Amino acid sequence: MSPQTTDTPDAVRALARRLADYAVLAHDPAVPAATAGYWEMSHEHYEAIDDEVRGLLADGPNGARAHTALTAAPHDPARHRELTGHLAEALHRRPAEQARLSARIAGADGNIWLDHHLGDRHPAGATPIGLEEVRALSGPRTELPAAEGHQVHVVIPFRDGTGGGRTRNLLACLIALRDQDHEGGPVRVTVVETDDRPRWRDLIEPLVDSYVFAAHNGPFNKSWTVNVGVATEGTGSVYTCVLDADILVDRSFVRRNVRRFLDDGHTAHVCSDRSLSLDGPSTAEAIARRCGAGDADVPSDVLRGVLLREPPGGALWVRSDAYAKAGGFDERFEGWGGEDEDITRRLTRSGDFRRYGDAPLLHLDHPRPPMRDSAEQPFNAHVEMGSWDGGDGYGNPLKYTAGPRSATTIDFSATARPPGPLMWGQRLLWNDSRWMGQKDHYFNMTVTVPVPPGRRLTEVLDCLRHLVHRHEALRSRVVVTPDGEPLQEVPPSGEIDVLLAEAAPEKVDEVADACHGELFGRSFRLADEWPVRPCVISVRGEPVRVTLVLSHVFADAGAAAVLADELTELLAGTAARDLPGQPPAQPLDRAAYENSPTGRKLSDNALRRLEKQLRSIPQTMFPGPVLEPDPYRFRRMEMRSPALTEALRRIADREKASTSTVLLATVALVLATATGHRTAVFKTVLGNRAFPGLERLVSNTLSNGVVPVEIEDVTFARLVHAVGRATMGNLLRSQCEPTERDAVTARVSHERGIHVDLSVFFNDTRDITGGREPRMRPEADLEALSAMTRTSWVGEWERQDAKFFFHTRTVGDCDHVYAMVDTAFLPSASVDHLLRGLERIAVRVAGADGPVRELQELLGAQGPGAPVRGPDWLLVDHCWTRPADVRAALAAALPKWPSEVFVAEGKDGPALTAHVACDDPSVSPEELHRAVVAVLPDFPAAVAPSRYLITPPGGLPEPTAEGATGRSR
Numbered sequence: 001m002s003p004q005t006t007d008t009p010d011a012v013r014a015l016a017r018r019l020a021d022y023a024v025l026a027h028d029p030a031v032p033a034a035t036a037g038y039w040e041m042s043h044e045h046y047e048a049i050d051d052e053v054r055g056l057l058a059d060g061p062n063g064a065r066a067h068t069a070l071t072a073a074p075h076d077p078a079r080h081r082e083l084t085g086h087l088a089e090a091l092h093r094r095p096a097e098q099a100r101l102s103a104r105i106a107g108a109d110g111n112i113w114l115d116h117h118l119g120d121r122h123p124a125g126a127t128p129i130g131l132e133e134v135r136a137l138s139g140p141r142t143e144l145p146a147a148e149g150h151q152v153h154v155v156i157p158f159r160d161g162t163g164g165g166r167t168r169n170l171l172a173c174l175i176a177l178r179d180q181d182h183e184g185g186p187v188r189v190t191v192v193e194t195d196d197r198p199r200w201r202d203l204i205e206p207l208v209d210s211y212v213f214a215a216h217n218g219p220f221n222k223s224w225t226v227n228v229g230v231a232t233e234g235t236g237s238v239y240t241c242v243l244d245a246d247i248l249v250d251r252s253f254v255r256r257n258v259r260r261f262l263d264d265g266h267t268a269h270v271c272s273d274r275s276l277s278l279d280g281p282s283t284a285e286a287i288a289r290r291c292g293a294g295d296a297d298v299p300s301d302v303l304r305g306v307l308l309r310e311p312p313g314g315a316l317w318v319r320s321d322a323y324a325k326a327g328g329f330d331e332r333f334e335g336w337g338g339e340d341e342d343i344t345r346r347l348t349r350s351g352d353f354r355r356y357g358d359a360p361l362l363h364l365d366h367p368r369p370p371m372r373d374s375a376e377q378p379f380n381a382h383v384e385m386g387s388w389d390g391g392d393g394y395g396n397p398l399k400y401t402a403g404p405r406s407a408t409t410i411d412f413s414a415t416a417r418p419p420g421p422l423m424w425g426q427r428l429l430w431n432d433s434r435w436m437g438q439k440d441h442y443f444n445m446t447v448t449v450p451v452p453p454g455r456r457l458t459e460v461l462d463c464l465r466h467l468v469h470r471h472e473a474l475r476s477r478v479v480v481t482p483d484g485e486p487l488q489e490v491p492p493s494g495e496i497d498v499l500l501a502e503a504a505p506e507k508v509d510e511v512a513d514a515c516h517g518e519l520f521g522r523s524f525r526l527a528d529e530w531p532v533r534p535c536v537i538s539v540r541g542e543p544v545r546v547t548l549v550l551s552h553v554f555a556d557a558g559a560a561a562v563l564a565d566e567l568t569e570l571l572a573g574t575a576a577r578d579l580p581g582q583p584p585a586q587p588l589d590r591a592a593y594e595n596s597p598t599g600r601k602l603s604d605n606a607l608r609r610l611e612k613q614l615r616s617i618p619q620t621m622f623p624g625p626v627l628e629p630d631p632y633r634f635r636r637m638e639m640r641s642p643a644l645t646e647a648l649r650r651i652a653d654r655e656k657a658s659t660s661t662v663l664l665a666t667v668a669l670v671l672a673t674a675t676g677h678r679t680a681v682f683k684t685v686l687g688n689r690a691f692p693g694l695e696r697l698v699s700n701t702l703s704n705g706v707v708p709v710e711i712e713d714v715t716f717a718r719l720v721h722a723v724g725r726a727t728m729g730n731l732l733r734s735q736c737e738p739t740e741r742d743a744v745t746a747r748v749s750h751e752r753g754i755h756v757d758l759s760v761f762f763n764d765t766r767d768i769t770g771g772r773e774p775r776m777r778p779e780a781d782l783e784a785l786s787a788m789t790r791t792s793w794v795g796e797w798e799r800q801d802a803k804f805f806f807h808t809r810t811v812g813d814c815d816h817v818y819a820m821v822d823t824a825f826l827p828s829a830s831v832d833h834l835l836r837g838l839e840r841i842a843v844r845v846a847g848a849d850g851p852v853r854e855l856q857e858l859l860g861a862q863g864p865g866a867p868v869r870g871p872d873w874l875l876v877d878h879c880w881t882r883p884a885d886v887r888a889a890l891a892a893a894l895p896k897w898p899s900e901v902f903v904a905e906g907k908d909g910p911a912l913t914a915h916v917a918c919d920d921p922s923v924s925p926e927e928l929h930r931a932v933v934a935v936l937p938d939f940p941a942a943v944a945p946s947r948y949l950i951t952p953p954g955g956l957p958e959p960t961a962e963g964a965t966g967r968s969r
Contacts (some may be wrong), residue, residue, distance in 0.1 A: 015098060016087035018105050019056070021116040022049035022625070023067060026155040028074035031114050034277045037337065038113035051106060056090045063090060068733050077124045077304065089375040113309045116361075117276055119301035124950040129288065132165040134171045136631055137291045138207055146377065149185025152254060153237035153320065156191045157225035158198060158245045164368050167200050169283075169364040170245040175241055176205040177243075182254035188237065191245075191906040192229040194220070195477040196474040198517075206798040208631050209233075209438055212521065216400035223339040224399060225330030230320075231395025232522070240323050242316040248286055248362040249315070250297035257317050262298035267351030268318035268342070274360040275311040279304050283365040298362060299355040307360060307890055313340030314361045318387060322351055327390015331399070332383045339521065345386045345700065360538070366495060371684065384550070401514040403830065406480045407494040409464045412475055417490035419479050422553075423591045424603075425700040426686075427738045430478070430486050433523075435801055441523050443552035445514065447560045449567045451543040457536065460543045461498065463570040464534055467563065468496060470576055472586045473554040478526035488587060499535040512537050524551040532556070547570075550698060554587070558689045559698040581696035590697060592736070606703075606736035607744050609729065613706045614748040619680045619879040620757035621671065622803050622825035625867060629824040632796035636805075636820040639835040641784035645815040646777055647842035654849075655720050660764040662842075663817075665723040667762060667786055667806050668709035670837045672857050676867050679878065680709045684727070685763040686734050704732030704741075711856075716841075717849045742918070753929065753944030754879060755936035759822075760832060763807040764816065782843045789839060791832050827939075874903065874910045876943055881914070885941040892938070893931040898953075901945060914945035917953045 009208065025031055026046040032039035059061035063086035064718075070079040114496045115790035141642045177189055193200060196217035199330060205211040210233045216226060226242050234240060239258060243249070257271050258353055278286060278557040289295045289302075320366040325345050333339035347353045366856040398405050408812040422430060468474045472490045479487050499519065503511035512535075519533040531551035536543050548563060555563070566579050593599050615742060648659040648666075655662070668680035684705045687692050694701045707726045709719070749756045803822040808815050817838065821831055837859050844850065844858065873882050883901050903910050916928055925948035 005402075012091050012098065013084070013088050015102055015105065017080075017084045018952060019049065019053050019087050019101065020070065020084045020650070021118075022046055022105075022108070023053050023070055023083060024074040024080065024116045025112070026050035026115065027071035028116070028306075030075070030277070031116075031306050033848040034114055034308060035311075035337075037576045039310060042112040042114050045112050047843055049104060049108050051088065051342050052101060056094070059084065059085060060090065062086060075214060075304070077118055077122055080118060087945055089221070108952055113838060115309065116158040117303065117305055117307045119299075121299075121302045122282065122304045122806055123302065124281055124284060124304075124461065126284045126288075128280060129168070129284040131168040131171070134175075134287060134291065135166045137287075138171055139631055150238035150258075151185055151236055152187045152239045152241060152258060153230070153234045153624050154187065154189045154243055154254075155226055155229035155234070156189070156243050156245050157222050157229070158191050158200075158204075158412055159194045159195050159220050159225075161195070165366045166245060166595065167203060167207060169248075170200075170673055171207065172248055172364060173243070173285045174204075176249045176251075176664070178207070178249055179255045179290075179294065181251050182258065184255065184258055185238075187254055188227045190233040192316075193348070194228075202796050206796060212397070214350055214397045214399075215510070215517070218400065219335040221331060221334045223333045223343075224331040224395070227328040227331060227395035228397050229395075230323060231840065232397065232518075234320060237320050240318050240320045241581045241792060242313075242318070242329075244314050244363070246364045246366055247314055247946045248290055248364055249648070250290075250359075252296070253315075257315075259336070260354075261317070261319065264354070267322045267353075268316065268344075268347040268355050269354040269356055270312075271315055271317065272305075272358040272361050273310050273354050273355050275308040275363050276303065276360040277308065277363045278307040278365050279768055280365050284362065286362055286432075297359070300359065302727055303362070305363075310355070311340075311361070311663055312357070314363065316340070316343070318347060319767055324335055324346065326350055327388055328394040330383065330388035331389065338383060338385070341386050342383070342388065346388070349386065364697045398511070398514050399502060401507070401511050402493075406463055406921045408461065408498050408500060410461055410468060410498055411495045412465065412468050412492070413493040414469060414472075414475070414490070416492035417472065418589050419487035419489040420588045421591045421595060422478075422486055422488055423587050423699055423701070424594055424737055425556065425702040426488070426553050426591075427486070427588065428702060428704065429556075429700050431738060432801065437522060438798075441521055444520050444524070445555050445560045446520060447548040447550065447564045447567070448512070449534075449546045449571065450517075451546060451571055454939040455543055455571060457538065457541070457543055460536055460546060460571065463567060464498065466576040467567055467859070468532070468583055470566070470579070470967070471563075472588065473559070473698045474532045475530060476554060476587070477530075478553070479490065479529070489491065490588070494530070496530045496532065496534065496638070499533070501535065501537050503537055503539055503544075504955050505539050508537060512545055512547060516549065519547070519549040526551060526553060533837060554699060556687065556700045556702050558687045558694075558701060562696050562698055585693055585697040587697070587699040590699065590701075593693070594735075603736040603740065606733045609733045610706060610741065611738070611744050611748055613708055614745060614756055615752065616878060617706070617708050617756075618677060619752075619754035619881075619936075619943060620803075620940050621675050621677060621681060621760045622757075622822070623880040623887075624825070624882075626871075626940070627824055627827055629822070630796075630828055632798055633823055634797040634800040634802075634820060635793060635823060635828050635831070636795035637831045638794045638913060639789065639791045639817050639819075640811075640812050641789040641817070642780075642785075643782050643789060643838050644817065644839045644842050645813070646780050646785060647782055647839070647846035648815070650778075650846040651716075651720070651842065655717055657720050657724050660766070661724045661727060662720055663764065663808065663838075664707070664727065664762055665720045666838050666841050667710070668723065669711060669716075669841060669852060669855060669916045670859060671711070671721065671760070672711045673806065673827070673837075673859050676880070678711055680711065680760075681758070682707045682709070682760050682762040683758045684730060685761065686731060688731075688735060688750070689729070691735075694746075703734040703736070704758075705734040707762070711852060713851070715849050715851055716845045716855060719852055749936075750930070750933050752877060753933060753946060754877070755933070755940075757803075757937075757940065758802040759801070761802050761805040761807075763805070766808055766810045780930065782846060786839060786843060789837060794818070807825060833837055834894075837862070846961055873941075874914060875909050877908075879943050880941065881912075881943045882941045885939050886912060886943065886945065889932055889935050889939040889942040889944075893935045894928065911947070912943070912945040913949060915949045918950050919953050923950065 057067055066083040068087045070083045073079055104950050124591045158170055188209040191204050191208050192212045192214055194214045194216045198213040212232055282305055284300045285302055289298050323418050329339050476488050476490050501511050501515050514536045531554040533549040535547045537545040588705045647660050651662045652659045671682040686703050686705050686709050688701045709723055745756050803825055805820040808817045819831055819835055886901045900915045928948045
């Protein structure tokens, strides 16, 4: 607003301050950097007013020096205030100039597009804030319950080649988006990163609903990047918000803008007619208040920056159907500028477009991109505004990498199969996929096969068609009954989409990776989508590679190996009728067998073995103490160790065992030592491919086995053989009905008074991925190989269904091993020591067998040992527990009744008795026990008491009191 043309002190001061603003606008390099086009329309006015300032100060050297000082450091509020003071004095001395300069300012204000904003409380010396500081503020992402109402899809285009500056801003943006007061429907956030590789995926993915990588290392194409996000992830959304990654939104941002659609009925809008590009200190202040302190918004009087008038972008809201009708953003805009203005013009032309007057959008500071080409011309001057209609489609993720890209289909027609039950292995993965939700693409499987030279595309598609006809799993759907039971069915006919991509000879790997990323990074919606996504890569029209992405519900690694073998044979010219395994086994047939009397007997045997195991294991490998977790609670480390690889081979050869058995024994010893347990308990993943009828079945045949490993005072060789016996028993008796398995686990948990936490996994995939017991290298020096060992973090998540997941695979002649840990129970600083401990043990034992006790001493001497558990910890029924945690569990389970826990020595060790003061005669000890067991998942260091004594209110008796009602278990 222009200052009033009066000579009051306040009016004079306001005019002086406004004149000082123009001095900043004329000299601050941040102003033209904000947006080149707006600067070009405004700079003549800045310079003209700045000339007036110079003239007004010409008769006083102090004022001229203040002007010079401010123009040298226009970001300094102190210098701005000093110049304002000198200008106010000059205006008081020359009252006739006040009205003239007020008029000049008013005229200029109406013609400038960039303005200076300096809040009265702006803290000029705010401490800079970097990527790691913002990352620490993000914390784990909370899964919110599904909200009723129309879905909002927020799409954020992103690239950061600055080393983390833009990523810092994006994380702040995502934190603010998580802190919204909108309750009118679900909000999905998608970030699309476009670069030569997914540089920042590990930081972004835990904070969003969908992360999409779209390969492109040329000039940033915001239009295409947004379109990719809308096209790949926007299904089901009624409203779309295109949000810049540098915008920090307030808490009511989503609610306020959705409400506008409901109230006004228009097509699209931008929510503010101004945008404030913050300087560095203001950026730090804004992030600290909004993301650190959790303030609902950031007051403008603590900020400084460049104010943009009527910015075309920043936060565009549009009805999703209107976005599609307009053809999305114009993808011809590459490099900086023009795309936002273009789409607002087209949306205005085709519907009701509005601009609202919210407080300025807060645009966080970052290095500015080039805004002109080498000839100082706008990048997109050649693009005709408003001429795009998206008629050829939009949002192709492979636009820049795949060369010509198209799609075709393979059709099938076969005997229909009515809905039937899932196989046991399928049901396991169905349950896991439902638990993972939108992130279940984590489980997807991949098959990649080279195409022999000379094969035509039609021939390759025929081979794929034969594969689909041969295996019902590839043409099945999942239907869910009204009571939530999943069933599989085989429709009589259909068409499966095939992605076709053309690549230059030197770009085959790059194009294949990009295609795989697109197909792999999405969940399978098995109710209306086939469980296979094929892709054919060609060079000059000749196919060179086929990739299949598979739903894990319908294929495990064994099935993927079968498909790879058969597709290779088909491409080599083998007829489908000559493939091994005729006729092929089918999932519905196997499911029928599993539900037959013979199958029930198989399941019952496995369940009896499971029950026996569950009765003698700790309730958890991780009772505590509970730690402060990392911002991303679940982290995975990889170790590449040629020494471990060779040592395992030597031990296996000497002990006549498999390397998998030796590795499991080694992991058990290291983990038991790290957690202070006598028994290490693993849930193993079994392929079951040795069973008749499962060898070549394309489906999911997996089962889980429980392997308790007692760490006794024996030699390592004895430990290996004990593990071998346990794993062989699991191999023979692990297949069972998953729902009944859960019921057995719940029943044993109730009877023992514990929460059985089988969250430690061991999964050796080497036999499936090509690592079948390779030859030893006796000439290799294990100590020298140890010097080549490398560890690195390779993944972070906010949610996983495991506290410790160990797996391994073979790459070349080296085993890569991985440990994913829950940092609330295993500190991330200990994981490197834990993995290197595997190597130390294996290298030591490869030379000669040794006592387990000495190996544990070796582990303790070279790194952190077992967790410290003081005298307040007890070992009750194989479980580490703490009476204080038992009391807390009782208080949570029985909030209406006072209780106390007492410890007494029993014949099998310490026993817990609960005294509960309850005046309700209908309450039984069994009801109390059921309530306590129900809360144990929240108290990992608690077990339920073995006895409950119910006493009248008014005081809890001594443990030896006679006559109280109770029961023993």
